[in-house]
Amino acid sequence: xxxxxxxxxxxxxxxxxxxxxxxxxxxxxxxxxxxxxxxxxxxxxxxxxxxxxxxxxxxxxxxxxxxxxxxxxxxxxxxxxxxxxxxxxxxxxxxxxxxxxxx
Amino acid sequence: xxxxxxxxxxxxxxxxxxxxxxxxxxxxxxxxxxxxxxxxxxxxxxxxxxxxxxxxxxxxxxxxxxxxxxxxxxxxxxxxxxxxxxxxxxxxxxxxxxxxxxxxxxxxxxxxxxxxxxxxxxxxxxxxxxxxxxxxxxxxxxxxxxxxxxxx
Numbered sequence: 001x002x003x004x005x006x007x008x009x010x011x012x013x014x015x016x017x018x019x020x021x022x023x024x025x026x027x028x029x030x031x032x033x034x035x036x037x038x039x040x041x042x043x044x045x046x047x048x049x050x051x052x053x054x055x056x057x058x059x060x061x062x063x064x065x066x067x068x069x070x071x072x073x074x075x076x077x078x079x080x081x082x083x084x085x086x087x088x089x090x091x092x093x094x095x096x097x098x099x100x101x102x103x
Numbered sequence: 104x105x106x107x108x109x110x111x112x113x114x115x116x117x118x119x120x121x122x123x124x125x126x127x128x129x130x131x132x133x134x135x136x137x138x139x140x141x142x143x144x145x146x147x148x149x150x151x152x153x154x155x156x157x158x159x160x161x162x163x164x165x166x167x168x169x170x171x172x173x174x175x176x177x178x179x180x181x182x183x184x185x186x187x188x189x190x191x192x193x194x195x196x197x198x199x200x201x202x203x204x205x206x207x208x209x210x211x212x213x214x215x216x217x218x219x220x221x222x223x224x225x226x227x228x229x230x231x232x233x234x235x236x237x238x239x240x241x242x243x244x245x246x247x248x249x250x251x252x253x254x255x
Contacts, residue, residue: 015213028221030199045135049212056211062140064195064203066176066219073206074213 007100009075009084016078016102018049020071020086028063043091044069050085051075078102140202145194145229145241148202154233160240165230166217167246174222174248181230182215183240189233191216197226222248 003023009016022044029041041063049057056075075084080102087097142148149157166180181191191214193204203220214232222228225247232240 051211056209058207060135060205062200062203064198064200064221066221070217070219072217074215076211076213
């Protein structure tokens with residue numbers, strides 16, 4: 001099981017800025033290890049964000065997203081106390097879901 | 104002794120089996136557009152997504168550093184003020200695979216995203232907005248990389 005994400009959701013007016021820091025290796029599949037073998041790609045492929053359970057954003061990522069990915073997006077109409085959930089799935093089928101409350 | 108034709112037939116069957124079984128589980132997601140993420144150029148990636156030729160637009164903006172000292176962490180922000188955006192894309196032209204990230208919009212989010220990407224070498228970075236009416240708009244910015252982030 002992967003480490004938890006750090007999610008921060010801050011409301012300003014009727015918009016909420018969400019910042020997510022995910023813990024993931026994001027191996028690009030280009031790098032070689034000490035023995036000269038290519039390290040196989042291992043990266044987050046799909047990201048879904050929800051606002052009070054309703055999906056507001058889906059994203060597809062390639063291996064060129066940095067290690068321990070950072071993502072920032074803005075949710076309209078989310079106010080303090082609402083729940084923002086983020087869920088990812090990597091190319092090995094691992095998933096992780098975390099939730100934060102808008103402040 | 105089997106003929107060449109039989110041998111070829113068998114090879115084809117085996118190849119077919121390999122393709123359909125779970126030997127490549129990372130490509131099994133229906134939603135993940137592998138062709139687009141394998142594409143080697145901006146035009147190829149857009150073609151794989153079924154989008155048309157891009158036109159430059161000042162309504163799309165990209166924020167990235169002029170010089171990135173560390174190519175493995177380059178902060179990129181893409182945004183557009185337009186409405187009716189279907190998805191926003193980040194592409195790095197000279198990376199081994201051009202398409203880096205693709206965000207599918209809903210009405211509940213602003214067309215503004217920030218993320219950090221890896222860059223193998225100095226290259227143009229594209230912010231691309233695919234509109235609901237099929238138009239493809241882009242903005243680009245050159246980012247110089249002093250230390251590459253793909254490979255070792």
